[in-house]
Amino acid sequence: MLGLLFFVFVLAVFLGFELIAKVPSQLHTPLMSGSNAISGITIVGALVAAGQPHGGDFVTVLGTIAVAAAMINVVGGYLVTDRMLAMFKHKDGGAK
Amino acid sequence: MLEKLQPLINYIYIIASVLFVIGLKMMNRAVTARKGNLVSAVGMALAIIATCLLMGMEFRWILVGAVVGSAIGAVSSYAVKMTAMPEMVGIFNGFGGLASMLVSWAELVKWRSMGWEAYARTLDPGGNASAVFAAVAIAFTVVVGAVTFSGSMVAFLKLAEWIPGKPLLFKGQNIVNGLIVLTVVGGIIYFCLDPVSPAAYAVFMVLMVVGLALGITSVIPIGGADMPVVISLLNSYSGIAATTAGFIILNNGLIVAGSLVGASGIILTQIMCKAMNRSLANVLFSGFGAVTESSGTAVKGEVKALSAEDAFYVLEAASSVVFVPGYGMAVAQAQHVVRELGQLLEKNGAEVKYCIHPVAGRMPGHMNVLLAEANVPYEQLVEPGDVNPVIGTVDVAIVIGANDVVNPAAREDKTSPLWGMPIINVDEAKTCIVLKRSMRAGFAGVENPLFFKENTRMLFGDAKASISALVSEFKAE
Structure with missing residues (x-):
């Protein structure tokens, strides 16, 4: 199980390098803010902490704050990226 | 019902991961980037839904x-x-x-x-x-x-x-x-x-x-x-x-x-x-920039200022113009008037490009976003590697609130902290107009010999005000 997780981890890191290496510089900001939104995936851990009644009230408190923080990251990140990319499309000369 | 779903949850996580990968891949190209972001957002939504389906939530x-x-x-x-x-x-x-x-x-x-x-x-x-x-x-x-x-x-x-x-x-x-x-x-x-x-x-x-x-x-x-x-x-x-x-x-x-x-x-x-x-x-x-007492050789020479009216005459005669924006353009919120000036120059028959250094501004691609906001077509946004080889043929390079990324000391002065940094060689353009608030050094605190070059003219003042003045000169034509 743990071996498999590491395997997945290493492959994902390489995939990440491959995906980003050739991005044109004009897309650096949206890319960064888009991947920033993905890092909000930690919402999964936050939901489990806030939603499962293990470990008492304090866990729920921590989980709830974590859900709020992760949601700011996720919702804000995706919306702001979309807002930027929408501008990239509004070209009088049309898309490339 | 919920119990039957449990084995499915892991598969949903896998689908979500695949969507993240596809989304990032699509964000490699301007035409597909917006959809890519949406694909990745769907992946996130799936991951959230899957987690909510866990037992005992x-x-x-x-x-x-x-x-x-x-x-x-x-x-x-x-x-x-x-x-x-x-x-x-x-x-x-x-x-x-x-x-x-x-x-x-x-x-x-x-x-x-x-x-x-x-x-x-x-x-x-x-x-x-x-x-x-x-x-x-x-x-x-x-x-x-x-x-x-x-x-x-x-x-x-x-x-x-x-x-x-x-x-x-x-x-x-x-x-x-x-x-x-x-x-x-x-x-x-x-x-x-x-x-x-x-x-x-x-x-x-x-x-x-x-x-x-x-x-x-x-x-x-x-x-x-x-x-x-x-x-x-x-x-x-x-x-x-x-x-x-x-x-x-x-x-x-x-x-x-x-x-x-x-x-x-x-x-x-x-x-x-x-x-x-x-x-x-x-x-x-x-702590780059904090130790700038001894940064580079002192620069000698005379700074030549010019008025908006003079700048207008220079620009009117130009057949190729390159804008080089920096953080100062963001501070002055000048991107919209810059685009307006760019369009007027094009109408006047000049070829207009915007050359963006990768680290101009405060985050990767900062200038691209601002110019995109101002509706500059991204075909006109070019990188230093595209402009530098032909910079000698450019009539006017307009530097708007950029400093370190156009500092020729990076090429000429081995003692400069900027030595070796790839810059935009605006000093090699036929004329270089630098828009600047004052003679202060850039963020790195390094003297910029560009301001003292023979072909450089300084247009002092707020970048937005200066550009607006140029725009109204063109419109008064």
Whole structure:
């Protein structure tokens, strides 16, 4: 199980390098803010902490704050990226 | 019903991961980027739904947190000005780090109150969880999450200019950082030996506090011009924190998504460092710009100012013009008038390009976003590598609030701190007009010999006002 997780981890890191290496510089900001939104995936851990009644009230408190923080990251990140990319499309000369 | 769904949940995480990969891939090209972002958002929604389908979830507090967080995220993402984008990205990133930090804290509390046996079953019902492994993951997550959080907050404060953007150095800074790192390493080892002992909980708290301190002390000394590097690095950290959180709760979705972000952040960081010809270590530890008393040889020569009217005559006769924007354009909010001037120049028969240095501004691609906001077609946005070989044929290069990225000392003066940095060679254009508020040095605090060159003219004043004046000259034609 743990071996498999590491395997997945290493492959994902390489995939990440491959995906980003050739991005044109004009897309650096949206890319960064888009991947920033993905890092909000930690919402999964936050939901489990806030939603499962293990470990008492304090866990729920921590989980709830974590859900709020992760949601700011996720919702804000995706919306702001979309807002930027929408501008990239509004070209009088049309898309490339 | 819910019980039957349990085996499906892992598959949903896999689908979500695939959507993240496809989404990022689509964000490689301008035409597909917006859809790519949507694809990745769908992946996130799936991951959230899958988690809500887990057995025994209660939604009261989840709803509270989700509503509050979504509202804050949505409102601020619509309210933010495009010029304030770097600090916005920074602060969102910080909240991701905060969430990871809190998740590791919550997991530790669960573990301590339930005992390992029961806690391990919540991680993996198959009974494959390892206590040592979980402890290491918890310790790493709290540190990386804390560094991401406080580091991003400091970056935010600097970018929003609530605290000075200048590098703040104090004596023995590197010693303090070294001590912090030692404490972290020792703390992690101690914690992992027996994570349920009362002392271990105290050590966990120390790790959190020290992590927060490390985020502050490592970003505080970094100057504004180096912010693109810091922002991409912090982005990478938040991905790493999500990955290690995934190792705590043994969740593939978290591990894949986090690693993608971590890797992409590191690549961006490298690109930024290359664009400044500096190593990452140099950016992080040198407090660049704070030691500028002796930066480079003193520059001799005369500064030649010109009026907006004179600048108009120069531009009217030009058949090729290159704009070189920098952070000053963002500060002056001048992107719209710049585009207007660009269009007037085109109408006048000139070929107009906008040359953007990779580290111009305060985050990677900052200038591209601003000019896109002003409806500059992205075909006109070019990179230094496209312009430099033909810069000799350019009639006028207009530098708007950029300084270090056009400083010829990077080419000419081996003693300059900028030596070796790839720059835009505007000094080799036939005429170079520099828009500048005053004769102050750039963020790096380095003298710029460009201002004293034979073919350089300075147009002093607020960039927006100066450009507007040029625009009205053209319109009065």
